[in-house]
Amino acid sequence: MRCDHCLLEFPEREAVRAEVAGAPKVFCCAGCRGVFELIQGEGLGAYYDSRRWTEVGPQAAAALDLAAFREAVREGHGAAELDVAIDGIRCASCVWLNEKLLQRTPGVLSARVNYATHRARIRFDPAAVGLERVLGRIQAAGYQPKPWSDAEQLRARRAEAKDLLVRLGTALFLASQLMIYQAALYAGYFQGIDASTRRLMEWISLGLALPVVFYSGAPFLRATWRGLRHLRFNMDSLVVIGSLAALAYSVHGMLRGGEVYFDTAAMIPTLVLVGRYVEAAAKGRASEAVARLASLAPREARRLERGPGGRAERRSVPVAEIRPGDRIEVIPGERIPLDGVVREGASEVDESLVTGESRPVAKGAGAAVIGGTVNQHGALVVEVTRVGKDTVLAGIVRAVEEAQAQKPRIQAVADRVVGGFVPAMLVLAALTVAAWLARGAPVERALMTGISVVVIACPCALGLATPIAVLVSTGLASARGLLVKGGDVVERAGRATDVLLDKTGTVTRGRPALRALVPLDPSVGADEALALAAAVERRSEHHVGRAVAEAARALPAGAEPEAAGFRAVPGRGVIAQVGGAEVLVGNRALLAERGVALAPEADARARALEAHGDTVAFLARGGRALALVAVADPIREEAPAAIAALRALGLRVAIVSGDGRVTTGAVAAALGVEAVAEASPVEKREAVAARQRAGRRVLFAGDGINDAPALTQAEVGAAMGRGADVTMESADAVLVRDDLRLLPDLVRLSRRTYAVIRQNVFWAFFYNAVAIPLAMAGLLHPIVAAGAMAASSLFVVGNSARLRRAL
Numbered sequence: 108m109r110c111d112h113c114l115l116e117f118p119e120r121e122a123v124r125a126e127v128a129g130a131p132k133v134f135c136c137a138g139c140r141g142v143f144e145l146i147q148g149e150g151l152g153a154y155y156d157s158r159r160w161t162e163v164g165p166q167a168a169a170a171l172d173l174a175a176f177r178e179a180v181r182e183g184h185g186a187a188e189l190d191v192a193i194d195g196i197r198c199a200s201c202v203w204l205n206e207k208l209l210q211r212t213p214g215v216l217s218a219r220v221n222y223a224t225h226r227a228r229i230r231f232d233p234a235a236v237g238l239e240r241v242l243g244r245i246q247a248a249g250y251q252p253k254p255w256s257d258a259e260q261l262r263a264r265r266a267e268a269k270d271l272l273v274r275l276g277t278a279l280f281l282a283s284q285l286m287i288y289q290a291a292l293y294a295g296y297f298q299g300i301d302a303s304t305r306r307l308m309e310w311i312s313l314g315l316a317l318p319v320v321f322y323s324g325a326p327f328l329r330a331t332w333r334g335l336r337h338l339r340f341n342m343d344s345l346v347v348i349g350s351l352a353a354l355a356y357s358v359h360g361m362l363r364g365g366e367v368y369f370d371t372a373a374m375i376p377t378l379v380l381v382g383r384y385v386e387a388a389a390k391g392r393a394s395e396a397v398a399r400l401a402s403l404a405p406r407e408a409r410r411l412e413r414g415p416g417g418r419a420e421r422r423s424v425p426v427a428e429i430r431p432g433d434r435i436e437v438i439p440g441e442r443i444p445l446d447g448v449v450r451e452g453a454s455e456v457d458e459s460l461v462t463g464e465s466r467p468v469a470k471g472a473g474a475a476v477i478g479g480t481v482n483q484h485g486a487l488v489v490e491v492t493r494v495g496k497d498t499v500l501a502g503i504v505r506a507v508e509e510a511q512a513q514k515p516r517i518q519a520v521a522d523r524v525v526g527g528f529v530p531a532m533l534v535l536a537a538l539t540v541a542a543w544l545a546r547g548a549p550v551e552r553a554l555m556t557g558i559s560v561v562v563i564a565c566p567c568a569l570g571l572a573t574p575i576a577v578l579v580s581t582g583l584a585s586a587r588g589l590l591v592k593g594g595d596v597v598e599r600a601g602r603a604t605d606v607l608l609d610k611t612g613t614v615t616r617g618r619p620a621l622r623a624l625v626p627l628d629p630s631v632g633a634d635e636a637l638a639l640a641a642a643v644e645r646r647s648e649h650h651v652g653r654a655v656a657e658a659a660r661a662l663p664a665g666a667e668p669e670a671a672g673f674r675a676v677p678g679r680g681v682i683a684q685v686g687g688a689e690v691l692v693g694n695r696a697l698l699a700e701r702g703v704a705l706a707p708e709a710d711a712r713a714r715a716l717e718a719h720g721d722t723v724a725f726l727a728r729g730g731r732a733l734a735l736v737a738v739a740d741p742i743r744e745e746a747p748a749a750i751a752a753l754r755a756l757g758l759r760v761a762i763v764s765g766d767g768r769v770t771t772g773a774v775a776a777a778l779g780v781e782a783v784a785e786a787s788p789v790e791k792r793e794a795v796a797a798r799q800r801a802g803r804r805v806l807f808a809g810d811g812i813n814d815a816p817a818l819t820q821a822e823v824g825a826a827m828g829r830g831a832d833v834t835m836e837s838a839d840a841v842l843v844r845d846d847l848r849l850l851p852d853l854v855r856l857s858r859r860t861y862a863v864i865r866q867n868v869f870w871a872f873f874y875n876a877v878a879i880p881l882a883m884a885g886l887l888h889p890i891v892a893a894g895a896m897a898a899s900s901l902f903v904v905g906n907s908a909r910l911r912r913a914l
Contacts, residue, residue, distance in 0.1 A: 112139035181496040190255040278323035316369040324376035408444035446493035454485035559882040580860040588844030601857035609809035610764035621658035623737040636734040720770035752851035792816040
């Protein structure tokens, strides 16, 4: 008897019988009966009509280690997200069943299962459904959830590549030996050869060919067997059918005294393996930047804890034990374990492998640091803000993996072609054999011609055309500090016609800086005035105060006097006592309130600066104005070059900002671009939509929460790497290096990638259009056909590898 759930054959005496939906069913065990009833009860009985299993038997449930799963849960925006590996997935219907069961679980917001990797990404509301319930639903269907491990997947990919290399090496060695004996046999056919010698060489050739076909070609055989059992054909089917046909014909010819073609049977899988191995190597190189990132985070951290008597103690603990809010110490030369904020110390940090920034970045109190970067000079005390899957490193790795899994529109066309191409080619090969036989050709000639059609038609190049190019381009982008979240983004960015830029934090630094300090009293120098202003502003939270205090850090130690009695006057400025005198920094209203006279020429100078978008404050002491301070958000040093590069690519550039007209207009004028000022988040989105209605394709770049609607509306949204979390989640690409010049790099790389994809697809179609008629005409021997097919795949891989020189 056969189990109605797991298809296992078992003796009748062990049957577990049940009536489900009015129909009698038999099962090998009570577990299978329970799973069957669950699936039917959920209304998912269609699963049994569409499943394609290559193995039978129930899956044994194992105990769940919930602690391991909890460590992998990422929380944010009112939902939790978890990646799990699902054991027991045997076909696409298993994927469908798991997705449906999870999606029908109250509290589960979404569930996606990747058939290739068996990874499930589940988003759920932890307030509505517990982790144990989510995992239990997977187990209830007869599958086993396990914590997802990037390291395990990396080891699996390396093991697969190693296995492929061993098979290829075996095939190349044996095939090279085989060709020696086949050359002797071919010479014997024309010049004569002793019968016993010929028979010996044929048996040796058969012995050399069999391991190549059945060991080296095992991956093709397994894939073909899985497909043929369910009347589905794939690219491997053509390789196997061509190889086995040549082998079978040669064995028949050997036994009947005819010619043998064992070299054809062996060289077909050998040449295809060459293409597969080069493809695997290209994938490995394309992912190496991401693999390096994944391995950057240290396994241990030095946590600061309160010991007896309140003393700070340092204890090395696994990174998994660190929680947000913990403080860790990082000494020079160490990698920073997790994302956080510097609370004590100053140093320079090498962020090159994460952001692509080649120069060390200065870090002091209040500066954000990224896990995996290297502390170079000074000791730092860092307060941890993100752990586990929430860190910048984990997000980059996750986003690149998703990008490589998503397909551009052109790939969907190629996939549909491949789906119908294989059976069509098998029919064409059969018709070719029949046509040659009908013309009176010898059986061997007709069969070899048919095999040539099968082998030459293998659409490997078409299947590789897009994935390889996307893998190379996303890997190259991530190494440069540009995170592209989808293969489809490559297509859309390359077709952009307009670029809209937010101003604050995108075109400008987003951190106001002291632009000018103009002494108004000849007895006070610029450094003295700056030191006096900084003493008063040191405790201010206003952006003018922060800019003055930052500029004063360049003064010699001890230059800044002590201030007392600090008082902030909202909307006007700050006041403090310095050396027994009242010192204030504020606007005209504060000067008037405190009885400080402002000379007309000083007021005129201030208004000239304000006309350029600067914020102006006045420094006064003892009732006399000493200096005026102009603060502005400086334009990024790289902004002019970035905008010039975008224009050189034929793109229209404009600024869309929520800031005032004067400030926005001054920045736009300095860069020579159009500007829209005082735009709300909704108006920013409408500015994008208006251009789209006019037939334009928009790339929008921003960094603030108010940019999220426009980023989502645009064909491509690019977020600055120092932007808000919601902004980076809304974006299609993230400039991790926080360098505006990455925008033209994105467009340039996308255009080049899409051009390579089009070249690859054209070559794949052109190759088949030319080669198939030649094979049908009998002008290509099967070995030549196999070599041409492998060469087409190598062309696609090599053409895609050229993208490494695109930036």
